[in-house]
Amino acid sequence: MVASAPLWSALLVPVVLLGFTVAALAVDAMLAARVAGRRMSVAVALGPLAEVPRLLVGQRRTTRAPDALLWRLGLLTVPVAGVLAAVVIPFGHVTASRMDVGVVWFNAMEVLTWAGLWMAGWGPNSALSMVGGYRFVAQGLAYELPLMFALIATATGAQSLSVADIVAAQTQLWFAAWMPVAFVVYLASVYAFSFLGPFDYPAGRDLAGGVLGELSGIDRLVVRAGQWLLLTAGAAMSVPLFLGGGNGPLLPAWLWSTVKTLAVLGVLVWGRRRLPTIRADRYVEAAWVVLIPLTIAQVFVPALVVLRR
Amino acid sequence: MSTVLFWVLAPLAAASGFLVFRFNSMARATISLLVSFLATGGLLILLGLGYLGVVVILMMVMEMVIMAVFMIAYMMNPAGLMPMAMYHNRRWSLVIGLATFVLLAGGIVVVPWPHRAATPPKDPTFQLGTALMGAQMLTMITLGFALFATMVAAVVLATHRGRYDRFGDDLKRRPAADPVRGGVER
Numbered sequence: 001m002v003a004s005a006p007l008w009s010a011l012l013v014p015v016v017l018l019g020f021t022v023a024a025l026a027v028d029a030m031l032a033a034r035v036a037g038r039r040m041s042v043a044v045a046l047g048p049l050a051e052v053p054r055l056l057v058g059q060r061r062t063t064r065a066p067d068a069l070l071w072r073l074g075l076l077t078v079p080v081a082g083v084l085a086a087v088v089i090p091f092g093h094v095t096a097s098r099m100d101v102g103v104v105w106f107n108a109m110e111v112l113t114w115a116g117l118w119m120a121g122w123g124p125n126s127a128l129s130m131v132g133g134y135r136f137v138a139q140g141l142a143y144e145l146p147l148m149f150a151l152i153a154t155a156t157g158a159q160s161l162s163v164a165d166i167v168a169a170q171t172q173l174w175f176a177a178w179m180p181v182a183f184v185v186y187l188a189s190v191y192a193f194s195f196l197g198p199f200d201y202p203a204g205r206d207l208a209g210g211v212l213g214e215l216s217g218i219d220r221l222v223v224r225a226g227q228w229l230l231l232t233a234g235a236a237m238s239v240p241l242f243l244g245g246g247n248g249p250l251l252p253a254w255l256w257s258t259v260k261t262l263a264v265l266g267v268l269v270w271g272r273r274r275l276p277t278i279r280a281d282r283y284v285e286a287a288w289v290v291l292i293p294l295t296i297a298q299v300f301v302p303a304l305v306v307l308r309r
Numbered sequence: 310m311s312t313v314l315f316w317v318l319a320p321l322a323a324a325s326g327f328l329v330f331r332f333n334s335m336a337r338a339t340i341s342l343l344v345s346f347l348a349t350g351g352l353l354i355l356l357g358l359g360y361l362g363v364v365v366i367l368m369m370v371m372e373m374v375i376m377a378v379f380m381i382a383y384m385m386n387p388a389g390l391m392p393m394a395m396y397h398n399r400r401w402s403l404v405i406g407l408a409t410f411v412l413l414a415g416g417i418v419v420v421p422w423p424h425r426a427a428t429p430p431k432d433p434t435f436q437l438g439t440a441l442m443g444a445q446m447l448t449m450i451t452l453g454f455a456l457f458a459t460m461v462a463a464v465v466l467a468t469h470r471g472r473y474d475r476f477g478d479d480l481k482r483r484p485a486a487d488p489v490r491g492g493v494e495r
Contacts, residue, residue: 067336067337069337070336070340099359100359100360101359101360101363104360104363104364104367107367108366108367108370111370112370114370114374115343115370115373115374118378119336122336137374137375137378140374141375144371161360
């Protein structure tokens with residue numbers, strides 16, 4: 001069903017991903033305006049884009065005795081991880097890479113942000129920044145295992161690690177319908193690996209910005225963009241994993257993919273302002289004591305269904 | 310394409326592995342080792358062992374980041390910013406390291422490899438797993454359980470936040486005595 005596109009189509013992945021990201025940022029700016037009591041207009045929606053030239057010409061902050069190599073490498077890793085993770089996501093019935101281990105690839109690329117943010121926190125030789133980087137590692141230890149079990153649940157349901165096979169296994173019923181726990185845990189983990197919303201603890205206001213604290217100019221642009229690219233990639237991946245991919249009545253597949261991705265993105269962007277920040281040391285306990293047993297129980301459901309088949 | 314990728318990844322893996330011992334910062338040494346592992350994972354994918362390659366990338370990123378945290382925490386200078394070295398006995402460690410590399414790499418070139426008689430299998434990862442562990446599967450599974458049980462037992466013995474520490478000898482103390490407030494069960 002999901003066919004492989006030629007190799008050059010991999011170049012389209014960042015373009016499409018960026019398009020969805022801009023849409024998410026526009027909605028986010030509108031919601032911010034509504035909360036602040038300002039009028040919602042096109043100019044407000046384009047506000048985040050107007051930030052781009054300002055950050056591009058802005059001066060980069062330097063600190064005393066930074067580890068510049070690790071710092072820049074870490075900053076670059078964040079958007080690169082977002083784009084690489086998106087390579088395996090099918091758009092409608094085409095995909096840039098029909099990799100047979102697509103789910104594991106997505107997981108591995110998202111985990112690259114662990115190294116990226118740790119380096120970005122370590123690099124500037126600044127205490128608050130470093131605490132932010134360490135906070136992300138702590139948060140990673142909390143969110144990663146429940147996320148892995150959520151991914152395993154979908155792979156077990158399809159008996160395959162290939163994203164195309166997972167889409168094909170949902171022609172009758174979406175995985176979100178009979179794996180709701182995995183779906184919710186997955187969405188929470190999308191916030192966690194893009195350190196947005198309730199999981200913005202590594203860049204928390206109590207830390208004067210944490211990992212983002214020492215960033216200005218293009219450095220800030222790279223990480224902020226990377227963060228939103230990760231959120232978008234996570235939302236886009238939830239469509240083939242849980243919402244049946246491009247399958248749907250009447251409309252063409254690419255349109256269904258777009259509609260579903262925008263819907264999930266909309267929920268995530270809306271929820272970002274509705275949920276309080278969770279400290280990593282509290283989430284780790286909830287994750288290991290509650291979520292891991294719950295997600296393991298969730299994996300049992302598709303395992304039993306597949307065995308009965 | 311794969312030849313080009315090989316000649317990018319293989320020297321990168323070897324060079325960044327060597328650089329681990331040239332850097333004088335624990336953070337850089339760890340990330341250098343991580344780059345070496347990432348390149349090795351890429352080489353495994355080139356060999357057609359997609360699952361193994363991607364899992365190496367996945368696990369090594371997590372392992373190296375956690376290792377960096379602990380290595381820096383256990384260093385003599387906790388900030389990890391003072392110059393340090395990853396080796397003892399500079400001359401002999403260099404000689405032994407390079408000799409081992411030349412021996413192993415030379416072995417690959419010198420050994421007369423057999424020609425492939427059949428087509429490659431559909432799933433080389435499965436074939437490799439069977440070839441490595443097939444006959445010893447019972448031993449491996451027993452060993453896996455034993456190792457896991459040992460880890461759990463070691464953590465249970467070492468932790469100071471077991472049931473009796475948290476809830477008292479009669480398990481009746483509420484809320485639990487924890488270093489950080491908030492969380493499950495309190």
